[in-house]
Amino acid sequence: MATRLKDTDVVIVGLGAVGGVAALPLTQAGLDVVGLEAGTWLTKRDFAPDELRNNYRGWPQASQKANQEIPTHRPNAASPLFPRLTIHPMMNGVGGTSLHYWAQSWRLNPWDFKVRSETSRRYGAARIPTGCTVEDWPFGYEELEPYYDKVEFEIGVCGAAGNVNGTIDRRGNIFEGARHREYPMPPLRGTGFTDLMAAAARTLGWHPFPGPAAVNSQRYQNRSACMYHGFCNRGGCHVDAKGSTAVTTIPKAVATGRLKVVTRAHVTSIDADANGRVAGVTYLVDGTEYVQPARVVLLGSYTYENTRLLLLSRSRAYPNGLSNNHGQVGRHYFSHNQTAGVSALFPWKTNSWYGLPAQGVAVDNWADDNFDHSNLDFIGGGNLWVYSDRRPISAASMSTFGKTDKLWGSEWKAFIKENADRTNTSYLQKTTLPYEDNYLDLDPMVKDPLGFSVCRITAEYKDNERKLGLFIQDKMEQWYRAAGAVAVERAPVGPMGPSTHAYGGTRMGDNAETNVVNRWGFSHEVQNLGIIGASVMGTSGARNPTLTAQALAWRTAEYVTKNFNSIAPRRT
Ligand SMILES: Cc1cc2nc3c(=O)[nH]c(=O)nc-3n(C[C@H](O)[C@H](O)[C@H](O)COP(=O)(O)OP(=O)(O)OC[C@H]3O[C@@H](n4cnc5c(N)ncnc54)[C@H](O)[C@@H]3O)c2cc1C
Numbered sequence: 345m346a347t348r349l350k351d352t353d354v355v356i357v358g359l360g361a362v363g364g365v366a367a368l369p370l371t372q373a374g375l376d377v378v379g380l381e382a383g384t385w386l387t388k389r390d391f392a393p394d395e396l397r398n399n400y401r402g403w404p405q406a407s408q409k410a411n412q413e414i415p416t417h418r419p420n421a422a423s424p425l426f427p428r429l430t431i432h433p434m435m436n437g438v439g440g441t442s443l444h445y446w447a448q449s450w451r452l453n454p455w456d457f458k459v460r461s462e463t464s465r466r467y468g469a470a471r472i473p474t475g476c477t478v479e480d481w482p483f484g485y486e487e488l489e490p491y492y493d494k495v496e497f498e499i500g501v502c503g504a505a506g507n508v509n510g511t512i513d514r515r516g517n518i519f520e521g522a523r524h525r526e527y528p529m530p531p532l533r534g535t536g537f538t539d540l541m542a543a544a545a546r547t548l549g550w551h552p553f554p555g556p557a558a559v560n561s562q563r564y565q566n567r568s569a570c571m572y573h574g575f576c577n578r579g580g581c582h583v584d585a586k587g588s589t590a591v592t593t594i595p596k597a598v599a600t601g602r603l604k605v606v607t608r609a610h611v612t613s614i615d616a617d618a619n620g621r622v623a624g625v626t627y628l629v630d631g632t633e634y635v636q637p638a639r640v641v642l643l644g645s646y647t648y649e650n651t652r653l654l655l656l657s658r659s660r661a662y663p664n665g666l667s668n669n670h671g672q673v674g675r676h677y678f679s680h681n682q683t684a685g686v687s688a689l690f691p692w693k694t695n696s697w698y699g700l701p702a703q704g705v706a707v708d709n710w711a712d713d714n715f716d717h718s719n720l721d722f723i724g725g726g727n728l729w730v731y732s733d734r735r736p737i738s739a740a741s742m743s744t745f746g747k748t749d750k751l752w753g754s755e756w757k758a759f760i761k762e763n764a765d766r767t768n769t770s771y772l773q774k775t776t777l778p779y780e781d782n783y784l785d786l787d788p789m790v791k792d793p794l795g796f797s798v799c800r801i802t803a804e805y806k807d808n809e810r811k812l813g814l815f816i817q818d819k820m821e822q823w824y825r826a827a828g829a830v831a832v833e834r835a836p837v838g839p840m841g842p843s844t845h846a847y848g849g850t851r852m853g854d855n856a857e858t859n860v861v862n863r864w865g866f867s868h869e870v871q872n873l874g875i876i877g878a879s880v881m882g883t884s885g886a887r888n889p890t891l892t893a894q895a896l897a898w899r900t901a902e903y904v905t906k907n908f909n910s911i912a913p914r915r916t
């Protein structure tokens with residue numbers, strides 16, 4: 345028999361990158377919030393610079409929920425499942441994956457909000473790929489700009505502004521949308537290698553700039569500046585220089601006295617009443633079941649779990665899953681095409697044994713619609729990113745660039761000894777679009793240890809993504825060669841398995857027939873259910889999603905504070 349707890353104003357499911365942000369405006373406005381988090385609090389002592397533990401064994405070992413429900417994946421409905429990943433990229437803990445993410449903190453480009461209409465206007469509607477379900481966002485970049493700004497200042501983002509109120513500053517990204525003020529901190533410092541790459545980009549007539557990061561480039565809000573140790577690529581920061589929500593917005597929300605954080609709380613369903621509104625959620629702590637009644641529920645458990653929890657939460661009012669009477673939950677799914685990378689070998693050392701993946705140099709000339717696509721056979725583009733980060737195991741796994749065909753023994757060891765610090769692998773994020781036949785649903789066969797179906801991904805990159813991938817590889821090779829690379833290698837376009845940048849499944853839009861949530865992030869069907877995270881995003885742009893998802897979460901939370909009485913059913 346479940347224990348029924350005291351009613352609260354708002355329940356947030358998942359206190360990660362987005363739930364951890366939403367908690368702050370809610371509590372500051374005086375609402376009582378319960379944050380149900382599957383993981384635990386972690387301390388600096390948990391963040392060892394240990395590549396084996398962080399990058400290969402999955403962590404934190406204390407709470408391994410994500411690793412017990414790794415989504416299955418297949419390219420299309422006729423294909424068998426591909427082998428399942430052995431560790432889930434996301435993690436469980438207060439702060440969620442913002443504890444161990446790279447912390448690149450990009451805004452989307454204004455074009456990303458209007459992909460369908462802007463493509464049709466500039467090149468004709470026929471340029472939208474067949475089967476693509478992309479829609480314009482229900483609002484433009486300008487609407488989100490104040491929320492980007494709020495989050496940048498709360499979590500602490502460093503960077504160089506390229507466009508302040510329409511004035512272009514060539515030290516930053518000249519292609520970005522207008523921001524109304526500078527970043528709160530200057531960018532992270534460059535390295536000899538990233539400076540050299542920046543100079544090479546200029547010889548090509550491109551515009552290099554330092555990328556934005558939720559990492560302190562100087563002491564900020566009483567947290568340390570970055571020490572450039574490295575090992576925080578899938579690892580936490582042991583001096584709190586990374587702006588994870590665990591050290592920024594969540595403690596501030598707790599300090600209001602209105603946020604109750606419940607750890608090890610595994611939410612198993614979101615419960616609807618007979619009127620079709622949510623009444624609260626059911627969760628387990630070490631096998632004991634609790635019901636937390638709430639007037640508003642905000643679901644922020646990352647794209648795969650947001651979708652899975654809705655589909656698992658069936659009721660008389662929602663027989664196919666909560667908020668799924670229009671059959672839209674799981675649709676318009678896509679994951680950023682981060683595959684098709686490019687690596688280079690240089691004839692000298694790059695000195696990359698220190699630093700972090702958010703410390704690098706970007707080129708946006710080939711991103712979004714920043715260049716003319718009239719004579720190209722794809723839409724969208726890619727952000728080219730070169731950064732400083734090297735760890736022993738990944739270094740020893742480097743390609744031999746055809747210089748030796750041995751993968752073991754003394755010849756291979758000699759190659760690695762000479763070249764481990766002479767190589768670089770770029771990070772190429774490219775526009776990815778949603779398609780009719782790319783979707784998430786519940787796997788009919790594979791279950792988690794509680795017996796609930798895991799999420800199943802049915803998705804593959806289509807022609808547009810493949811052609812764009814080749815184009816961006818050409819540009820990256822050109823850049824490496826201009827910097828003096830003696831060999832360049834390209835990786836193939838990979839499968840669309842579980843991703844760190846997973847979008848859609850609960851898309852946002854004005855049309856209830858094609859979207860799960862409205863422009864405020866609230867369900868079209870369930871008056872008091874809000875959904876936060878990249879699952880509401882309908883486009884990816886060429887940049888990581890978190891800052892946009894956090895800005896949206898702040899906006900949704902603010903909407904709750906201003907409309908609580910009309911959203912929340914009255915207490916009976
Ligand atoms: C190695 C790595 C590097 C990355 N680098 C970047 C980057 O540089 N820039 C960027 O923008 N993005 C990056 N990302 C992606 C980024 O981490 C995600 O976009 C972001 O964390 C998503 O926020 P979220 O709150 O939706 O999910 P999370 O941050 O994962 O939070 C979800 C939370 O919900 C909890 N939860 C899940 N299910 C339940 C349940 N049933 N009950 C209760 N709680 C639950 C989880 O424990 C977790 O704490 C990276 C990701 C990884 C893995």
Ligand code: SF4
Pocket residue numbers: 559569570571572573574575576580581582583584585586699700
């Ligand atoms: S490199 Fe910077 S962000 Fe990473 S662990 Fe060190 S201080 Fe923290």
